[in-house]
Amino acid sequence: MSVAVINYDQPMRWEPDSRGRLEQAAISLYGERGFENTTVAEIASRAGLTERTFFRHFADKREVLFAGGLLLQELIVSEVSGAPDSLPPVDAVAVGLEAAGAAIQERGDYPRQRQRMIAASAELQERELIKLAALAARLAEALRERGVDDPAASLTAEVGIAVFRIAVERWNEEDEPGDLPQLIRDSLDQLRAVTAGR
Amino acid sequence: MSVAVINYDQPMRWEPDSRGRLEQAAISLYGERGFENTTVAEIASRAGLTERTFFRHFADKREVLFAGGLLLQELIVSEVSGAPDSLPPVDAVAVGLEAAGAAIQERGDYPRQRQRMIAASAELQERELIKLAALAARLAEALRERGVDDPAASLTAEVGIAVFRIAVERWNEEDEPGDLPQLIRDSLDQLRAVTAGR
DNA sequence: CTGCCTGATGTCAGTTGCTGTCATCAACTA
DNA sequence: TAGTTGATGACAGCAACTGACATCAGGCAG
Numbered sequence: 444m445s446v447a448v449i450n451y452d453q454p455m456r457w458e459p460d461s462r463g464r465l466e467q468a469a470i471s472l473y474g475e476r477g478f479e480n481t482t483v484a485e486i487a488s489r490a491g492l493t494e495r496t497f498f499r500h501f502a503d504k505r506e507v508l509f510a511g512g513l514l515l516q517e518l519i520v521s522e523v524s525g526a527p528d529s530l531p532p533v534d535a536v537a538v539g540l541e542a543a544g545a546a547i548q549e550r551g552d553y554p555r556q557r558q559r560m561i562a563a564s565a566e567l568q569e570r571e572l573i574k575l576a577a578l579a580a581r582l583a584e585a586l587r588e589r590g591v592d593d594p595a596a597s598l599t600a601e602v603g604i605a606v607f608r609i610a611v612e613r614w615n616e617e618d619e620p621g622d623l624p625q626l627i628r629d630s631l632d633q634l635r636a637v638t639a640g641r
Numbered sequence: 642m643s644v645a646v647i648n649y650d651q652p653m654r655w656e657p658d659s660r661g662r663l664e665q666a667a668i669s670l671y672g673e674r675g676f677e678n679t680t681v682a683e684i685a686s687r688a689g690l691t692e693r694t695f696f697r698h699f700a701d702k703r704e705v706l707f708a709g710g711l712l713l714q715e716l717i718v719s720e721v722s723g724a725p726d727s728l729p730p731v732d733a734v735a736v737g738l739e740a741a742g743a744a745i746q747e748r749g750d751y752p753r754q755r756q757r758m759i760a761a762s763a764e765l766q767e768r769e770l771i772k773l774a775a776l777a778a779r780l781a782e783a784l785r786e787r788g789v790d791d792p793a794a795s796l797t798a799e800v801g802i803a804v805f806r807i808a809v810e811r812w813n814e815e816d817e818p819g820d821l822p823q824l825i826r827d828s829l830d831q832l833r834a835v836t837a838g839r
Numbered sequence: 840c841t842g843c844c845t846g847a848t849g850t851c852a853g854t855t856g857c858t859g860t861c862a863t864c865a866a867c868t869a
Numbered sequence: 870t871a872g873t874t875g876a877t878g879a880c881a882g883c884a885a886c887t888g889a890c891a892t893c894a895g896g897c898a899g
Contacts (some may be wrong), residue, residue: 455895483884484884494885504886
C-alpha cells in the first residue's frame with residue numbers, strides 16, 4: 444500500500460484540483476453571463492485547461508451544477524432508512540427532507556444563487572427535474588426496505604419530492620432566506636389539509 | 642374572407658402536410674433505431690424534406706414527441722375549470738386527470754409506444770418532466786381561478802401530477818393495457834391513505 | 840539508480856444538433 | 870398582369886460532445 448505524497452517544492456506537471464477549478468470557473472461564468480451565454484471553451488480557458496478535459500470531469504455542461512447532489516441524496520436516504528420503524532412512511536420521508544433542508548441552509552448563499560440560475564434556464568430545469576425524479580426513485584426504494592408496499596412507496600416518495608420542490612421554491616422567492624426545514628414541514632401540513640378527503 | 646381551396650389536379654409546388662410527414666418519419670425512425678440513434682437529417686430525408694425544414698416545424702429533435710401535449714393540457718385545464726364549484730380542489734384536479742386518462746386510452750397503441758420510447762431515453766425523460774411541470778403550473782393557475790390560495794393551489798397541482806405520473810407508469814408496465822382513469826382514481830385513493838396523518 | 844507503467848492532460852479530427860441568412864418560386868391578391 | 874407572401878431549399882457556421890492517439894511527471898519494481 445502506498446501513501447500519497449504531496450510535493451510542495453518541486454513543480455508538478457499540472458496545477459492541482461483541475462476539477463475544482465473547472466467547477467469554480469463554470470459557476471462564476473454562469474453567474475456573470477448566464478448559462479446559455481457561456482461556452483465550455485470559455486470555462487476550460489478560465490480554468491487553464493482544455494475543453495476536452497472539462498468533458499472528462501463532467502458529463503455535460505449542465506452537470507457541473509448538479510455534481511454535489513449525490514451527497515444530498517445519500518443524506519436523505521440514510522435519514523429515511525434510519526428513522527424509527529414506528530414512523531409512518533410520509534413522516535420518515537419528511538425526516539429525510541428536513542435534514543436535506545437543514546444541510547442546504549448551512550451552505551450559505553450558493554444554493555440560492557444556484558437555484559436562481561436554474562430558474563433562468565429551461566435546460567437546467569430539465570436537468571433539475573430528472574435529478575429529483577432519480578431522488579424520488581431512491582426514496583421509494585428506501586421506503587420499500589422499510590416494508591412499504593410498492594404503489595404506496597412510489598407515491599409517497601413522489602409526493603414527498605413535490606412537497607420539497609414547493610418548499611424550496613418558496614424559500615428561494617423570499618427576500619431574506621427563511622427557515623427551510625420549517626417551510627418543508629409547513630408544506631407537508633398543507634398537503635395533509637388538502638388531501639384530507641372532505 | 643377567403644376559402645381554402647385544394648387543387649387535386651394541378652401539381653403543387655410541394656407535397657402537402659410536410660409537418661405531418663416529418664412527425665411520421667420521426668416517430669417511425671425513433672421506433673426502429675431508437676431516439677438517440679436517429680439523426681434529424683435522416684428524419685428529414687425520409688419525409689422528403691431538408692433538415693432546416695424540420696427545425697422550422699419543431700423546436701428540437703425531442704419536441705416531435707410532445708407536440709400533441711398541448712391539447713391534453715387544454716383538456717385538463719378546461720375540465721378543472723368547468724368542475725362544480727362545490728368540488729374540493731383535489732377532486733377537481735382528479736376530474737381533469739381522469740378525462741386526460743380517458744383521452745389517452747382512446748388513442749390506441751401509440752401512447753404506450755411513445756411512453757416506452759421516452760422510458761428508453763434520458764433526454765426524452767427530461768423533456769417529459771418539464772412538460773409535466775408546465776402542466777402543473779397551468780393546473781395551479783386553474784385552481785387559483787377557483788379561489789384556492791396559492792400554497793395550496795401549487796401543492797395540489799403538483800401532487801395531482803405526481804399521482805398522474807405514477808398511474809400512467811403503472812399503466813405502461815401492464816401487459817395488457819388496463820383502465821387508465823381507474824388507475825388514476827386508485828392512485829389518488831392510495832395517496833389519501835398514505836397522507837392521512839395518524 | 841534505472842527503466843517501465845500509469846493516469847491526467849493535450850491535440851486533433853469528426854459528428855450532430857441547431858441557427859442565421861438569403862434565394863426560389865407557386866399561389867394568392869390587388 | 871404585376872406584386873406579395875409563405876413555405877421551402879441551400880449554405881455557411883457555431884457549439885456541444887466523442888473517439889483516438891500523443892505526451893510526460895510521478896510512482897513503482899527490479
